Amino acid sequence: MEVIEHPVEKLRAPLVSSRRDLAERYWQYIKKERKVLGDGLRPNSVLFRPISVLFDSDWIRANPEGSHDFQSFFSNLYRSLTSKGHNTIYIQTDLLVRLVFTKTCMWNGCGLAALSGSFYYGLVVKTLPPVTVSTGCIYRVNSYSHNLQLYSGDLLRFLNKRKPKDAFCIVGITMIDLYPKESNFVFGQTSLTEGMGVFSFAKYDDNFFCHNYAGRLKKGSNCCGHEIALMFGLKPCQWLQCVMQGSDHLEESDRHPLSLGPICLWKLQSSVGLITDRYKAPHVV
Ligand SMILES: [Zn+2]
Structure with missing residues (x-):
């Protein structure tokens, strides 16, 4: 090492x-x-x-x-700054796809919000209830992995419509794999100027969907902490x-x-x- x-x-x-x-x-x-x-x-x-x-x-x-x-x-x-009336981080958990993929995640949205609240101490962090995004969202079955994938650009457009007026940013979480325009897959995609991000935890572990998946909260919080900081203008x-x-x-x-x-x-x-x-x-x- x-x-x-x-x-x-x-x-x-x-x-x-x-x-x-x-x-x-x-x-x-x-x-x-x-x-x-x-x-x-x-x-x-x-x-x-x-x-x-x-x-x-x-x-x-x-x-x-x-x-x-x-x-x-x-x-x-x-770089984005919070302001009075725009100082809430919204976490949209469980972006679901109706009919095609109905399995909901075991994700502890409250735990993720609590950790994000500690990370961004002084800001308000709220979770939004699970929501279905099937209308108008392109999906495919990946020819290599044979996994269902959602087009990340459509999810960002969906989040843009749901972004509350008092939001500094909105972060969408899905258990479904994502793909961008010209790539095989992507862990997530952000729009820094719009204050939006969407992230998939599908690739985090083979047994991600199990209740006893011990690493999920750290992995999720790490991802949220990193990606929200990008919206503040921080870089790798x-x-x-x-x-x-x-x-x-x-x-x-x-x-x-x-x-x-x-x-x-x-x-x-x-x-x-x-x-x-x-x-x-x-x-x-
Ligand atoms: Zn650093």
Whole structure:
């Protein structure tokens, strides 16, 4: 196993920007919160760990250098911000297909909402009841896997119509495999500008549909934490172990922690705030 351990100076640069106003923004922050972030850069940090590489097929092998620092995040005109009246994350569980596929998932939507609520502490997280999406949604049987698949673009259009007025974003979950326009399958698809995402948990495990599937809540929460953060404008992360790390296979995504590294935490802090409160919150992830 290889460990990618960056020197403190290399990690400080993307955290504390060289742009004067952004650096001042960081240093004006209260000491406690700067300590959480700053301590994370040290090699022996108890909160944050360096990235481990187990296989040549790991995403980090092909993407070794971090490029998305706080400055590029903050300067992105298209990143989304919550506002009064638009600060609720909606999780639409059980996107079902009538007649073709009637088996509902064993998914614990409340558990997923609770974990997402801890992750985005300070925002409201609500689940929406299961819904049928058969009307107008294209589906197919994959010629390789012989699994039923739904066209992800149609699900996004469906979610767009159901997005409540007070939503910051809406995330749809389905147990059915998905496919995009020009690919064999996809784990999920997001529309960052529209604040929407749809994700399939069908490929997470062979026994995903069993009640005793122990990994489902962590996998689901990891996926939701990562994908909702993309809607805030965060990008895949190469600095330290972080839920925003990219992954090219399931084993790799399972290794990612259910938490943000210090640089991504600082990005989210500038959008949502409450780092200190977040770490005081019960069941924080
Ligand atoms: Zn990160």
